[in-house]
Amino acid sequence: MPRVKQRTPELRDKVLTVALTALNEHGISGFTTRRVAELAGTSVPAVYELFEDKAGLVRQVFFEGFRLLGRELATVSATDDPLADVQGLAPVFRRFCLNRPTLAQVMFTRPFADFDPGPEELAAGASVREIFVGRIQRCVDAGLLVGDPVDIAHVLLALVQGLAVQEGGRWLGTSRASMNRRWTIGVNTLLKGFAG
Numbered sequence: 001m002p003r004v005k006q007r008t009p010e011l012r013d014k015v016l017t018v019a020l021t022a023l024n025e026h027g028i029s030g031f032t033t034r035r036v037a038e039l040a041g042t043s044v045p046a047v048y049e050l051f052e053d054k055a056g057l058v059r060q061v062f063f064e065g066f067r068l069l070g071r072e073l074a075t076v077s078a079t080d081d082p083l084a085d086v087q088g089l090a091p092v093f094r095r096f097c098l099n100r101p102t103l104a105q106v107m108f109t110r111p112f113a114d115f116d117p118g119p120e121e122l123a124a125g126a127s128v129r130e131i132f133v134g135r136i137q138r139c140v141d142a143g144l145l146v147g148d149p150v151d152i153a154h155v156l157l158a159l160v161q162g163l164a165v166q167e168g169g170r171w172l173g174t175s176r177a178s179m180n181r182r183w184t185i186g187v188n189t190l191l192k193g194f195a196g
Helices: 009-026 033-040 044-051 054-073 082-087 089-099 101-108 119-141 149-168 176-193
Strands: none
Touching: 009 033, 009 044, 009 054, 009 101, 033 044, 033 054, 044 054, 054 089, 054 101, 054 119, 082 089, 082 119, 082 176, 089 101, 089 119, 089 149, 089 176, 101 149, 119 149, 149 176
16 A cells, blocks of 8 residues: 655645744744754654755745735735835835744845855745836836836835834834834935935
């Protein structure tokens, strides 16, 4: 009688979900293949068979992070105010980074020495950038912003990522009001700098 296959797509999905939770709860230093396997109710060899090695698991966490962020950004409805639609992306990005700080760290920095994103991984971030580019293109088409939409998107993403890092590190202010004010000043000032 043939052996029942243990390394199923369902197990892979479960391990990935558990890995995201483990990363959030235990941080970079507490993120181990052994811990993920234990929490998923499987073995380290099973995780290696599904993801090749720890770097392969981190790679899939990286991809999943951009899928999740893209899905959240896609919930921002397009309205008849293109500039407000661009501004509406910033709080979603902010919330994502603050709710999942360690995942954001994996996505936007290089905390694991054995995971060095290559071209395929870097393309995952392009999907998020394209959401920003599409919204900015509408502003350019309406004459509200002037410049290359890709350049503006890169600058805006750098700003919101930096603000999120500053807020997460408690460097952006001591009250919710001061942090909110600095987010508004940052995003609005940047967009005014590109105004037509």
